[in-house]
Amino acid sequence: MSDGAPVGIVLVSHSAQVAAAVADLAVGLSGGKGTAPVAAAGGTPDGGLGTSAELITAAALSVDRGAGVAILVDLGSAVLTVKTLLLDEDELPPGSRLVDAPLVEGAVAAVVAASAGADLDAVEAAAREAYEYRKV
Incomplete structure (x- = not known):
């Protein structure tokens, strides 16, 4: 991994509009x-x-900037597609990782953490913590 380079974030959805909207939201909320x-x-x-x-x-x-790529997904077949890509070492950049997190909340947390300079492990942890966000 490259020192100082940001972790990249990929947001996968079954809908192009949903993926783009979540990306816009996460970037907007990160500043x-x-x-x-x-x-x-x-x-x-x-x-x-x-x-x-x-x-x-x-x-x-x-x-990919050399610091890893965190991939967040929405539903089942997206998970299977990413897992298949990860099995073939030539498909995704080195350091690519499927992150088990809710798509919207996890994306916001991941983009905020990555934008603050967090490494891939910390970006994944931030996204996973989104499972703990309580709404009531």
Whole structure:
């Protein structure tokens, strides 16, 4: 991993619109300036609902700065797609990691942590802590 480089964040959803909206929200709530690189990978290449290994790989490559890539997903087949990509060492950048966290809250926490200079382990921990956010 590269010293001083930010962790990249990839947000995977079955919907391109959801992935993009979550990315916009996370970047906006993190302050907007000096944020870690964030990419949305939603839907299929033809604009339909689903997940695409091709779009996920492209998103991960676009945010990779050498410090690792945290990948957050929405539903089951997105998890399976990312796990499959992680098994093939040539598909995703080194240090890519599937993060078990809620998509929206986890994305905000991950982007804030990565933008503050946290390493991949700390970014993952921040995103995972989002499971503990109570709303009542």
